[in-house]
Structure formats: C-alpha cells, structure tokens
Amino acid sequence: MVFSSITFIYFFLPIVLILYFISPDKYRNYILLLASLFFYFCGEPKYTFLFIASIAVNYFHGILIEKHRGTKIAKYVLVSSIIFNLLLLGIFKYSNFLISNISNIFNIDIKFVEIALPIGISFYTFQAMSYVIDLYRGEVKAQKNIFNLALYISLFPQLIAGPIVRYKTINDELVHRNHSFDDFAYGVKRFVTGLAKKVLIANSLGELWKLAIYTETPSVLFYWLGAIGFTLQIYFDFSAYSDMAIGLGRIFGFHFLENFNYPYISKSITEFWRRWHISLGTWFRDYLYIPLGGNRTTKLIWLRNILIVWFCTGFWHGANWNFIIWGIVFGIILAAEKLFLLKLLEKTPSFFSHLYALLIVIFSFVLFNSSNISDAVQYMKGMLGLLNIPMFSKEALYYLGSYKVLLIAAVLCATPIPSNIIKKACQKNKILSAVNNLEAIIYIVLLIAVTGFLIDSSFNPFIYFRF
C-alpha cells in the first residue's frame, strides 16, 4: 500500500485514526503496531513474516548487548546483529547482482534466484542496525518491550521509504507522547502537501522522462527535458514521501527529523548532500565514515574512507553498476571539493556555483535512472548534442509548451521562494492573512485535486520503492 492510493487515504487512514484516538493510551501502541504490520502486509504479504522475524532477531540482540554491556560478548552480539542485517539485505537485494557478475567474470551460466526485493528492506534494516549500534555505544538503552521495538521498526509512516528514523529520535515518544490539535493540524498540512507534491507534480513530471526515452524523434532539447523532468520528479517524489511520513508521524504524536532541505538551491555537491536525503547521509556518516576514521587520518585513508562510503551509498540505492558508479562519482566530486574545489566555488559568482551543482545533479540522475551504464552514456551524449540529432523537434517543443507551467511551478517550489513570499505577505497584508485563515479549505481543495488525479490514473508507484 502506498500513501498516494485511494485505499490508504480513504480506508486505511480513517480506520486507523478512529481506532487510535478512541483507544485508551495504553492500547495505542498496539493499535499502531497492528496497523503498521497490516500496512506492510498489504504491500508485501509473503515477506511480512520475514519482517517480523527481523524485528525479533534485532530485539534479542539488543537485550543481549544490554545484558553483556562492557564485555566482549556485547561486541560479538553487535557483530552478529550487523551480519544478520547485512545478510538479509545481501540475500534479498544483492543475490542476483552477485550471480550476474560472477557469471560474467567467469563466463559461466549461474541461474538467478527467484527472490523479489521485499518492500522497504533497505530502510528497516538500516533502522534496526542504527538501534543496535547506538545501544552498543551506550547512546540508548535497550527497549525491553518487544512491541515498542516492533513499533519503532515497523511504524507505517516511515516504514517503506523513510526517512531513516533513529531510535534515539523517538525512543521517548514510543513510551509517552502528546497529542494536540496543533500537532494534528501540522501533520495534516505536511501530509496533504506531500500528497500534492507526489500526485500533482512528481507523477506528471515523470512522463517527460518516458517521453524522452521512447520518442522516435529524439532531439537535444528532448533529452534535456527528460533529464530535468526526472531531476524534479525524484525530488518531488521522494521529498513528498518524507513530507507525508513526517506529517503522519506528527498526527500520531511522533516528531521525525527533516529529510530534505531544498537541495536544488545548493552551490556545491557538499551542500547538496547536506540537504538531500539527510537521514541516509547522516546514517552513513555516523555508522560508517566516522568508524572508518573519517577525516582524522592520513589523506590516503581519508580518500579511501570517502570512496567506501560513497560506494556503499550508491550500492544501497540499487543492485546495479550504474548506482555504484553514481555513488563513486559523488565520492570523487566530494573529495575534490574538500581538497580544492570548495575554495574555488566560494570565489565563483553564485550563479555559476549554483549551475555547477545543478548540472552535476542532473547528469547524475540520468545515470541513476538509466537501466544500465551504456544507456546512460547514450542519453548523456544526446544531451550534449553528440548523437547527430537535431537541437529541437516538433515533439520536444510541444511537450516543453505543454509542461511549461508545471516545470516553472516545480522549479519554484523546489526553492524556499514561494513559502518565503507567502510568509512575508501574510505578515504585511491583512487580506492575505485572512486567506491564511482559510488554510483548511486550501488543503481540502488539494485533497480533492489529488483524488481526481489518482482516480484518473491507475498505476502510481513511488520511485523509492525499488530501493
């Protein structure tokens, strides 16, 4: 089940809200846990038991670490837990990638294993690992109540596409949390905004990439249109999911950390990764980069650390070489920025540094979204006019015209400009302030529009599901 579905919005959510808010406090976690497991079951019935088993294994590892804190046994248990989680990820996400590469290298024919990628496995295994590692480090205490730990790992707002919520962020709220109209209304606003970003903007922009890929009249303009369309789509898609997750979390009294902070206004790739998928970046920083030694070591080891982290970041996104290269390329650029580029960029007029960051991001997403490396190279050649194709085609101009308002709106909404304008206008102008008081109507109108778009289309998966 996805948030942007009729079943979720008009059936699952109202039922869960009723059950949750009419129940006494002591039963609310159980209601949320059951709802979360049912939510997972709807999307991935056959892997639900695997999911529950993963929760149980991590729970017992946590208990053992707490019991043997300060001894070698705790370390062994931690290693065992990490191996278990990585093995889970390896088997279900990377088996066929490994088989395909072994087959290619040794020129042998090994059959692929018939394993589907369980939804959300990359997110929940990382959450589980963060719990046991933080526990081992003594940053949190073991959760003795298995249902509370199960709720932390399975909490449906962030279960299948993040953000990767750290246990320490919500451990107190697992036991006691407050509910208020302020939180609920904030949650509604974030949830509906996320829905609108996903359904009204991201889904429509996604068409541009498909059109550019499948056109019979390719042109440089069309390739750019597709690449920019996807760059905007992935931001609106993924950040929308985070908005919805944060909003739903808030409705139920949880305060998740922000996962995006206008990444496309960045003036360097370093800044971009501070603003993009923040929960993943900080996860790798805290659980891989720093344990490897971070930057408090020799330059060579530091470089190695960066490449390892970005190899893993790429690999986390998908079991394919284009994701690995995508990650490594970012690693190299980040290393170059830290060594000398950032200083250069600081002296560059902000228009150019901004353009630099955006161009790298756009090209990187071409690599990210292509089926394989040769397709990505071909596509980039098309963007650079190296394919003996015209600059424009009638078709490209048509779609540029047809999507211009959406593209402009998306570009603007990817910056803080609109929200700043509204805030300032509301402070200065009484009429706008009055309009601001009619926010409820605006969100209902958005919800109606989202429903209209959902009904008009029948297939609507989130991009980040495949990770």
Add this chain to the structure above:
Amino acid sequence: MKNKIITITFLLFLFLIPALNIIAPEKSISASERRKLEEFPLLTSETLFGGEFFNKLEKYELDHMIFRDKFRTVKAIAEYSVFNKYDNNNIFIKNGYVFKMEYPYNQNYVYDMSKKMNEIYDTYLRGMNVYYSIIPDKNYFIKDHDKHLFIDYDDMISILNNEIKNMEYIDIFNCLSLGDYYKTDIHWNQENLGKVVGVIGKKMHFSNDFNDNVFEKKVFSHFYGSYYGQAALPAKPDVLAYLTNDAIENAIVDNCEYTGDDKSSQKVYDTDKLVGIDAYDVFLSGATPFIEVENPKNSSGKELIIFRDSFASSLAPLLLSEYSKITLIDLRYVSSEMLGELVDFSNQDCLFLYSTSVVNNSNILK
C-alpha cells in the same frame, strides 16, 4: 482555533468520502468511460499472500470511488486551467470539438497495413474489383493551424498508394470537413456523407448518387460520444442522425454475434443501442467480426464486401440500395486466415475502408 478547523475539516472529509462510498449503490459499468468496472477481488489464501488481492482492491476502489466522474473532471480542469497543459490523456478541445491526439506516427504499421491488404488480395480477391479508401480522423482538419502533434497523413497515403497493388484508391479526404464529424465522438456523422457516397459511387460505378435517394432522417439528440467520457469535461451532446429508406428498413441482417430470436430480429439500425453505452452502436449494432446485410429490394445480385472499422457501420446502409447484399468484415475481431470459411469470394465488389487511426495502429488487425 485555525488548527482545530484544519483538523476537523480534514477528518470530516476523510470520513465522509468512505461513508458515501459505502452507501452509494455499486456500479458495474462506467458509462462515460465505456468499460466494465473492476469487480471486488476474490479473497483466497493464494490471492491474499500472492499480493493479488490488495493490488486488485486498489483498482476496485479507484473504479468504484464515489463521484468518480466528477473527480476526473477536477483533474481535467486542473490540467487545462491550472497547469495549462495542451492535452489531458491526449484529449484536447478546440472550437467545441473534442480531439484525441493520434500520435506518434507509426510508419511501420502503415507498411504492415499495405502488406496485409496485398496478402488478402492474393489469397481471396484475385480478379475481383477491389477498391480502398482511407478516412481521415478529425485531427487531419486542424493539423495545419494547431499546436498539437499529428501524424504524417501525406506520407501515410503515399506509402499506401505505392505499396498496395491491384486495388484502386478512392480519395475521400477532400469530401470531408471537420463539420462532418461529431463533436464528442471519433466518428463521422452519417447525414454528412453525401459527398463521400458520391465519390465512392463514381469510382465503383454506382447508378445513383446519394442525393437522388430519398432518405428519411431520424434523430437522437443526446449523443455523448466516446471522447466525451474521455475528456471528462462538460460538453453539449451531439445530435445523432440516422438515415433510412425502404431498402434499409426491409434489409435482412445476419450478425454473427447474435443467435436465436436476437438474430432474427436484427435490423440495420439497432435503436435499442441509442440508450446503451454507445449510441453510435445504433449502426449495425456496433462492433462485430462479421455481418451480412441482404437487400430484398435489389434483385441485381450485385454484392459488396467491405473490410472495415466502425466508420463503415454508418456508411454501409447508404450503399445498400445499390447491392443485393453487403458483407462487412472487421479484421480487428476475425483473423484474415479464416475468411475463406466465412465468405465465398467470387465476383463481388470489394472495398477496404479504414480510418487513419486504424492504419496507424494496424497491428490490431488479425
């Protein structure tokens, strides 16, 4: 206070929609979209654990959502008016006419169409008088002064003329204008086919032309064509006129889709269909693989075979006076390999009559 209002409004909306959905009677067909709606999925351990149940449940919910058509209208309005998109699901409206973009141009399918027609000629039609004609879709009439995307009509006709052998081409592009088509439907309007009948008659050596025939005009004034539902926007209905005369009224229709009493009561104009899902089905009862229309008023023994799509359903009745029998074959529903079992090909006239949309997607022909 503002936050209380937001919370309460959201909750009211969230509970109201499913409540209305539960109360509303369940539909099995969407009239505006002309299709069967998804049925409630079968709940078994296999469908549940295989994931099929929940996938189908979402489709069911989408199909049976209360105010489904109204919500689709909201989407269409948002696309046109807010996002200023040039089309919504390839549908656009211009001067009150609803169009569907026929794009991209599939040149390979045009070649395939030629090949198929040549094969049919070689297999069944050798020595017969064979003609072909292509019906332009509505887009043809606005292609020179509109921003939308269009197929290359000139190239299409040029390929067909070069590739198709042993058949005479009847050019009807100049006999038609946009006004000859329904505003809310893909099809042409039967009462405007005078020129077309004239040109076809001249090439195929008809004795009479359209104007000499006396037709009685009957009308159905609430025809919402197939594009109406797809556009999901408010539009005035078309007037569907159907022309009849003695030959048509007394014709004996043999439609392979019908059996028993239904078969014997078949008429050229199936007026029951006027209040059905698609009123255009009034012409020869709509889509069918194979249909024979005998005209007892014509004793010449002349027969016509039409390889056709739905456009011919409204044209064929106008040609009936000239023939003792007209056979219509729709290769979308019957394989060309089976034709020998259905028709005794001898010395009939033969006409391939297809719209540009079918030529551009000729892979749908069997």
